[in-house]
Amino acid sequence: MNPIVEVPIVEVQDFGVAFGLKDRPLHAVRGVNLTVRPGEIIGIAGESGSGKSTLCTGLIRALAPTARVSGRVCFDGRSLYDLPMREVAAMHGRDIAMVLQNPMTSLDPLFTIGNQVREVLKRRGVPGAQVREQAIAALKRVHITAPEMRVGQFPHQLSGGMRQRVLIAMATSASPRLLVADEPTSALDATIQDEILLLFRELRDRTNAAVLIVTHELEVIRRVCDRVLVMYAGRIVEQGPVSTVFAAPQHPYTRALLASTPRIEGTEVVLTPIPGQVPDLRTLGPGCAFADRCPHVVDPCRQFKPEFRDLGPDHRILCRLEGGVQ
Amino acid sequence: MLLFMLKRLGQTLLTLLVLTFIIFTLARMTGDPTPLVMPSEATDEDRQFFREQYGLDRNLAAQYVIFLNNAAHGDFGVSFRFRTPAFDIVREAVGPTLSLAGSAMLLAILIGVPLGCAAAVRRGGRLDQFTSLFASLGQATPTFWVGLMLIVLLAIDFPIFPSSGYGTLAHYALPTLTLGFYASSSIARLTRANMVETLKSDFVYMERVLGLSGWSIVLKHALRNASLPIVTYLGLQFGLLLGGAVVTERVFAWPGIGQTIVDAILYRDYPVAQAAILTTAILFLTVNLAVDLIVMALDPRMRDA
Numbered sequence: 001m002n003p004i005v006e007v008p009i010v011e012v013q014d015f016g017v018a019f020g021l022k023d024r025p026l027h028a029v030r031g032v033n034l035t036v037r038p039g040e041i042i043g044i045a046g047e048s049g050s051g052k053s054t055l056c057t058g059l060i061r062a063l064a065p066t067a068r069v070s071g072r073v074c075f076d077g078r079s080l081y082d083l084p085m086r087e088v089a090a091m092h093g094r095d096i097a098m099v100l101q102n103p104m105t106s107l108d109p110l111f112t113i114g115n116q117v118r119e120v121l122k123r124r125g126v127p128g129a130q131v132r133e134q135a136i137a138a139l140k141r142v143h144i145t146a147p148e149m150r151v152g153q154f155p156h157q158l159s160g161g162m163r164q165r166v167l168i169a170m171a172t173s174a175s176p177r178l179l180v181a182d183e184p185t186s187a188l189d190a191t192i193q194d195e196i197l198l199l200f201r202e203l204r205d206r207t208n209a210a211v212l213i214v215t216h217e218l219e220v221i222r223r224v225c226d227r228v229l230v231m232y233a234g235r236i237v238e239q240g241p242v243s244t245v246f247a248a249p250q251h252p253y254t255r256a257l258l259a260s261t262p263r264i265e266g267t268e269v270v271l272t273p274i275p276g277q278v279p280d281l282r283t284l285g286p287g288c289a290f291a292d293r294c295p296h297v298v299d300p301c302r303q304f305k306p307e308f309r310d311l312g313p314d315h316r317i318l319c320r321l322e323g324g325v326q
Numbered sequence: 327m328l329l330f331m332l333k334r335l336g337q338t339l340l341t342l343l344v345l346t347f348i349i350f351t352l353a354r355m356t357g358d359p360t361p362l363v364m365p366s367e368a369t370d371e372d373r374q375f376f377r378e379q380y381g382l383d384r385n386l387a388a389q390y391v392i393f394l395n396n397a398a399h400g401d402f403g404v405s406f407r408f409r410t411p412a413f414d415i416v417r418e419a420v421g422p423t424l425s426l427a428g429s430a431m432l433l434a435i436l437i438g439v440p441l442g443c444a445a446a447v448r449r450g451g452r453l454d455q456f457t458s459l460f461a462s463l464g465q466a467t468p469t470f471w472v473g474l475m476l477i478v479l480l481a482i483d484f485p486i487f488p489s490s491g492y493g494t495l496a497h498y499a500l501p502t503l504t505l506g507f508y509a510s511s512s513i514a515r516l517t518r519a520n521m522v523e524t525l526k527s528d529f530v531y532m533e534r535v536l537g538l539s540g541w542s543i544v545l546k547h548a549l550r551n552a553s554l555p556i557v558t559y560l561g562l563q564f565g566l567l568l569g570g571a572v573v574t575e576r577v578f579a580w581p582g583i584g585q586t587i588v589d590a591i592l593y594r595d596y597p598v599a600q601a602a603i604l605t606t607a608i609l610f611l612t613v614n615l616a617v618d619l620i621v622m623a624l625d626p627r628m629r630d631a
C-alpha cells in the first residue's frame with residue numbers, strides 16, 4: 001500500500017474500558033493492542049455488544065464520563081489520556097473526527113444546515129469572510145446537490161442520507177488525521193450505503209487520513225477496508241489484512257461470523273447462524289470467552305487465558321488452537 | 327402556517343364563546359343578588375324595580391343573548407355593588423395583576439433557568455443538590471405562608487419593604503418574591519430535567535466530538551432545545567398567575583383581578599364577575615397564543631407541521 005513505512009497515527013497498548021460498579025465491573029473492552037497507520041481504512045466487525053463502539057470512542061477519548069479506562073492510547077505520539085481534556089477537545093473535530101450511527105438525531109433540529117456547518121468552520125478558525133463560501137464548498141465535497149439551497153434548510157427537511165453527508169462534511173471540514181465512523185450506514189437505505197462509503201475513500205485519498213469503520217456488514221469491510229478487526233466480548237480476536245482474513249479466516253469466531261452472513265450458493269441464499277449466546281461480560285471466567293460456542297473447543301480453552309499468536313505480517317489471532325482447524 | 331394561525335384563532339373564539347356560557351350560568355347559580363345589593367329596608371317594589379332595571383326578570387336565554395351582545399361591544403353592564411360600569415372596575419384591576427404576574431415570571435426565569443442549567447451541567451454537584459432542595463421547598467411551601475413570613479421578616483423585623491398595598495415600585499417586592507419563589511422553583515426543576523435529557527442527545531455528543539465550545543453547546547444548542555417545553559410551561563404559569571394569584575393578592579392587599587373576582591362572587595355582583603372572568607380568560611388565551619407563536623419561532627419543525 002504505502003511504500004514508505006509511516007509513523008503510526010494511533011498506537012494502543014493493553015487498552016481496557018470498564019463500566020459499572022468497581023467491585024462488579026463490566027469490561028466492555030480489554031487487552032486491546034492496535035496500531036493505526038495514516039491512510040489505512042480499518043473495518044471493525046463483531047456482534048452487537050462486543051465493544052466496537054466503546055473501543056472507537058475510547059480511542060479518541062470521547063467515552064461517557066462513567067467509563068474507567070486502562071492502558072495507553074497514543075495519538076500522533078501523544079498519550080491521549082495524559083493530556084488535559086482542554087487539549088483533547090481542541091483535537092476533536094480538528095485532528096480527530098467522528099461520525100455517528102444515527103444521522104436523524106445527530107444534527108441540532110433547531111438550526112439550519114448552513115448555520116451548523118458555519119459554526120464548525122468558525123471554530124476551525126476560518127476567517128469570517130470565507131465562512132459562507134467554505135461551508136458550501138464543504139457540502140459540495142460530500143456531493144450534496146444544490147448546496148446553496150441546502151444551507152437554508154433545517155435537518156428535518158433532509159433525508160437520512162443527506163444528513164449523514166452533512167455530518168461527514170462537518171466532521172471532515174478540517175482534514176482530520178483520523179476519522180471514526182460508528183455504523184455510519186446502518187440507519188440508511190442500502191442504495192445510499194455505497195455512496196457514503198465512497199466518501200470515506202475519497203477523504204482517505206485526498207488527505208491520507210486513517211479511517212475506522214464499525215459495521216455489521218462484513219461485505220462493507222471486504223469492499224472498502226484494507227484491514228479488519230474482529231471483536232468478541234470486548235477483545236480483538238483476529239486482526240489482519242482484509243484479503244488474508246476473508247480468504248482464510250483463522251479464528252473460529254471469525255469463521256462463524258463469516259458463515260453467519262447471508263451469501264448466495266447456486267440459487268439459494270444461505271447462512272449458518274452462530275449457535276449460543278453472547279456471554280455476559282460481567283461473569284466471564286478466565287478462559288476464552290468464545291469457548292462455549294466454539295466448535296473446536298478443548299479443555300485448556302476454558303481454564304487458561306487465550307494468547308495472541310502471530311500468523312503472518314500484521315495477522316494475529318487470540319486463540320490457542322495451533323494454526324486453526326481447517 | 328397561515329392556515330394553522332386561522333385555525334388557532336377560530337379555536338380561541340369558540341373557547342371564549344363556550345366560556346361565556348359557563349360563566350354566565352355559574353354566576354346565576356350562585357343565587358339572586360337582590361337581597362345582597364338592596365338595603366334591608368327596601369320594599370318589594372324597590373326590589374322588583376332593581377330586577378327589571380338589570381334585566382334579571384327576563385328568562386335566562388334572553389339574558390344570555392343580551393349579555394353576549396353587550397359584551398361584544400365591550401359593555402358588561404353596571405356593577406350592582408358600585409353602580410359603575412363593570413368593565414371599568416375590571417380594567418383597573420388588570421394593570422396590577424399583569425404587572426405582578428410579569429414581574430414574578432421575570433424573577434422566576436432569571437432564577438430558575440440559570441439554576442436549572444447549572445445543575446444539569448454539573449449533575450450531582452453542590453449546586454445541583456441546592457437546586458433540588460430549592461425546588462422541593464418552593465413547591466411544597468404554601469404561598470400564603472411564604473407571603474406571611476416575608477412580611478414578618480422584610481416588613482416588620484427589618485422594615486425594608488411595605489407589607490401591603492399598591493402604588494410604588496417597593497410595593498412589588500414582597501408579592502413578587504412570594505409568587506416568584508414558587509414559580510422559580512418549578513422552572514428550575516423543569517429546566518434541569520429538560521437540560522439533562524437534552525445534554526444526553528446525539529447532537530450534543532456530535533457537537534462535543536466536533537470540538538465546539540462548551541458554552542455554545544450548552545447555551546446555544548442544548549438550552550434552546552430544552553427551552554421548548556419550558557416556554558410552554560411558562561405560558562401556563564403566567565396564565566395561572568393571572569387568575570390564580572388570589573391568595574397572594576389577599577395577603578398583600580393587592581388590587582388585582584383575583585380579588586375582584588372573589589369579591590364579585592361573594593356579593594353576587596354578576597356583571598363584574600362576568601367581566602373579570604372573561605377578561606382573565608381572554609388574557610389567558612392570548613398568552614397561549616403568544617406561546618404558540620414563540621414555540622413556532624423557535625422550532626422549525628412546528629412551522630412545517
Ligand SMILES: Nc1ncnc2c1ncn2[C@@H]1O[C@H](COP(=O)(O)OP(=O)(O)O)[C@@H](O)[C@H]1O
Pocket residue numbers: 019020026028046047048049050051052053054055064066281
Ligand atoms: N455508557 C455505558 N455504560 C454502561 N455500559 C456500557 C456503556 N456503553 C457500553 N456499555 C456496555 O459495554 C458493552 C459493549 O457495548 P458497545 O461498545 O456499545 O458494543 P457494540 O458497539 O459492539 O454493540 C455492552 O455490554 C454495553 O452494555
Ligand SMILES: [Mg+2]
Pocket residue numbers: 052053054182
Ligand atoms: Mg455500537
